[in-house]
Amino acid sequence: MSMAAFPPPRFTDPTVFGRVAVLMGGTSSEREVSLDSGRNVLEALRAHGVDAHGVDGIPALAEALLAKKFDRVFNILHGQRGGGEDGVVQGLMEALGVPYTGSGVLGSALAMDKIRTKQVWLSLGLPTPRYARLARGGGVQAAARELGLPVIVKPSSEGSSVGVSRVLADPDLVAAVELAARYPGELLMEQMVIGDELTVGILGDKALPSIRIVPKGQWYDYHAKYVAEDTQYLCPGLDEAGEAEIGALALAAFRAAGCSGWGRVDVMRDRDSGALYLLEVNTAPGMTSHSLVPKAAQQVGIGFEELCWRILEQAVADDPAGGAAG
Template identity: 65%
Template sequence: MTDFDTSRQASAAARFGRVAVLMGGTSSEREVSLDSGRNVLAALRGLGIDAIALDGIPALNRALREASVDRVFNVLHGQHGGGEDGVVQGLLEAAGVPYTGSGVLGSALSMDKIRSKLVWLALGLPTPRHVAIRKGDDVRRAASLIGFPLIVKPACEGSSVGITRVFDENGLAEAVALAERYPGDLLMETLIRGGGEYTVGILAERALPSIRIVPAGEYYDYHAKYQAEDTRYLCPGLSGEDEQSLRQLALQAFQALDCRGWGRVDVMRDEAGRFWLLEVNTAPGMTSHSLVPKAAAELGLDFAELCLQVLETSVEEAP
């Protein structure tokens, strides 16, 4: 760290006040969120910031009533007790407390993959062909519209929860049954293959170097994301014009959903080299396996500096 960086960190406690690291909650991504939160909490405290842990929305609500926090670093993942669906953001804006990440609209749109796609399609941005499925809908008819191979997943979950790749009609019923375990509608979309899986972190309105994800197995599933030690992450994932095009597309997709501060955009590439937008994550993971820290490291930002820069966006983006 330079002398400037040291000086900036020394003044952090006064600038930010007491920071609540919001983690855990009751969504399907609770364990990942707790891991993220512990890492962020340790980093902020290491920078001399007065940081405390809050587990879930009820704990946050109590802290707001007691006026015991000045700012929130949100790493609460998911919906229905998570912090990515706009509920936490609305609560914090009503209380006048600044926070990291996107606002109410950006969070709600990004959490709902179906509505994200509608926005992107309206703007001419590429996303795989899809059908929204509600309970009772004819899934075979939907599959005939999409064509095999396809993906079935909950429309409002993250971390690869409830996702199945379906290659023929025989696997359809089981895939739908798995996705229906989670609240909300289902999403059926074309399975993009051939050119790899990519992610692009966004920090303070700029796109970080892309990462190409190369799992040891065939797919980048929950195990490959959070447990496996043999998943490879190539950063930057591309070079030259391809890399610039991917970063530009990711930033466009992020801003199209009214997102701000920081986040992550997940993209697939087909065998013809075309990019296809999958989703935006407005409170990305901050675990040892997470992708935004890996991309930041490519630019020379260690984990603590990344946390500090994310926290600084809450100053710029205060409601």
């Protein structure tokens, strides 16, 4: 993939953005990651002359928007229930007519719910691992028998690998369900795909090169994502034909879930067959030193500061003089 795939930024004058709120922090389980992401985005936008200011959480944003303190919002909240990825804050901004980055109400709400995202994909014939929805406190053994071990057990609506367990044998099932059940919402049991873990960043209407994730340990968990320094990120993750296939699949999955603007689609590649399986969509991916969308953007010559600028551009109408659109 060459730089020609991405046209130059639409604007060069930072005043076109007006006063920008960088929405971060919040009250979800991913608060600390969001604060880290937000600080990086704030620094990047300010380095390019944008009048950007940090805002911690949805109540603070609501107060600021009602007082008409900001012209648009760069949303880097992560997660649900006070995070900004479940459609709630998007509805607030739509209601107040304030443009913002990332997916709208529908895409945000749907992608936050892994079970319903899979239902949409399956209805369109897009490949995703077989799964079972778990009622709290029951049906676990039966679901595991039906899917066949190994399986993944996880909350349906958490990110950053929070509450996720890999179950290789029956005795591990109880602990896996207990961990996932600490988080609100439904539980999801999914057939484990043995193979390569890949992720594809989406920027505008294009897929970035895939990244193949090779953790030092066996699993790419929260520690490997945010703490460990020995996780390998291979970009592009596949050969040319593989890149074309995974890019097209990721874009189709992103659009099917009603998502727009920017995001990341996580995919598994079966080691034996080479088949690709969709796992989930992240509508406000991390922007930390370990994060994957910036790594992929770098591969096509888009540095971190320019990436932030391009994402913010999505919150400006094609004719900025004619008013902005979310």
